[in-house]
Amino acid sequence: MSQINISQLTFNYENSYHKIFEDVSFTIDSNWKLGFIGRNGRGKTTFLKLLMGLYDYSGVISSSVNFEYFPFDVPDPSLSTIFIVDSIFDDYEPWELDKELSLLKLNPEVLNRSFETLSRGEQTKILLVALFLKPNSFLLIDEPTNHLDLDGRMIVSDYLNKKSGFILVSHDRNFLDGCIDHVLSINKTDIDIQKGNYSSWAFNKQRQDQFELNQHKKLKQEIGHLKTAAKRTENWSQAIEKSKKGQRVSGLRPDRGHIGHQSAKMMKRSKSLEKRQEKNIQEKEKLLKNIDWSASLQLKPQRYKKERLISINHLSLFYDERQIIKNFNLTINQGDRIALIGKNGSGKSSLLKLLLGEPLTFQGDLIRGSQLTLSHIPQETGFLKGDLRRYAQDQNLNESLFKTILQKLGFSREQFEKDLASFSEGQKKKVYLARSLCQPAHLYLWDEPLNHIDVLSRIQIETLLLQTPPTMVFIEHDRSFIDQVATKIIELS
Structure with missing residues (x-):
């Protein structure tokens, strides 16, 4: 050891x-x-x-x-x-x-x-x-x-x-x-080591976050009181200054001799009190930054005009002349959140591409609703380059909303100025996630959206999909995410 x-x-x-x-x-x-x-x-x-x-x-x-x-x-x-x-x-x-x-x-x-x-x-x-x-x-x-x-x-x-x-x-x-x-x-704000597994860490973090949220509420009240006291001190200081100059305060003529003797001492005390109050406020505001906020995300899925969006009957799908899916049936109805699972190479990504309308070879019936709006997250991220502003423009995204979502997913403002090609794989995946969340759609098709994505962001996305449930088909290997989000699980073999 x-x-x-x-x-x-x-x-x-x-x-x-x-x-x-x-x-x-x-x-x-x-x-x-x-x-x-x-x-x-x-x-x-x-x-x-x-x-x-x-x-x-x-x-x-x-x-x-x-x-x-x-x-x-x-x-x-x-x-x-x-x-x-x-x-x-x-x-x-x-x-x-x-x-x-x-x-x-x-x-x-x-x-x-x-x-x-x-x-x-x-x-x-x-x-x-x-x-x-x-x-x-x-x-x-x-x-x-x-x-x-x-x-x-x-x-x-x-x-x-x-x-x-x-x-x-x-x-x-x-x-x-x-x-x-x-x-x-x-x-x-720090690095922490705990004994235990992820679940015990998450339990402890939840308790710590709740404690800090309670402290946050209490400290906001205390800071409000301190700022009120600081304002009173400032008004008192200004009143003393006016008195020293011989100005009337509240309609009374000051006793110049008495104030001349006391004003310097009182001004010194008031300035000292102001400094102590300001320092106290700053120290308490720092305490509010210890919690690692997981800000809530937003999604605006569109409702399709019919209950059924897509139906697939007796589908056989081919890739490079090799049959990868045989006699497959699937119906996608309004509100479905379908997880496609199976071993690597079983045809999950190819099926998603077929739903997107890519020209793949297949046999069987594929009936897609007319005027269906789709939003897609690809598995690969290697195509991203350039700056975020141009990317938002090219994708017809609301730039302000797009960057707000990225901030909620943990991006700093400094990151916005960097070239997309220099982003980590997790950050690139978040760009695709933010783009999809900006796009109102009838059907969301996500291919391994959580690759390289940190735990806190995964929880944010889970919460969003449960609070504002879209119609979606997704491929994912995170068992926790599948169990939380999916309404149906389809296994390809």
């Missing part, structure tokens, strides 16, 4: 005045299974890279263990998978490798295939196997679930539960609950 010590860590990116971390200190046990939680853009990946020594910083990071970052870079994916494993670490016994493959339910046959022919989920599992083979290593696992389906997430969560010594960045609540014993959270 050893410890990782972070002492007075301060870091900001070059040409940025905003500090990602400022005078941060805490200690991590190298045997912990640590979940890492925080808003997109708060610095989770940055912190992992600081541990790896990739950036210059002030302060001290000390540890007796080696850090290994996941996902490991694979320069030549055309090489055999066993060669990729050995390039990461080759000093292992064959039975050790077989054991790790078995835990992740991987057929040893995959070792003989080129790495690029494996599915993204298989690649994720292989890299985890290779890294956990290395002794005396503390793994920094950055969002491993993005290419895992529901079954894959359960398998990897069970696998990590049998391991120790890692920091795991993930936004999937069920996944975290299955494999961590501590939570490291980057909050709005």
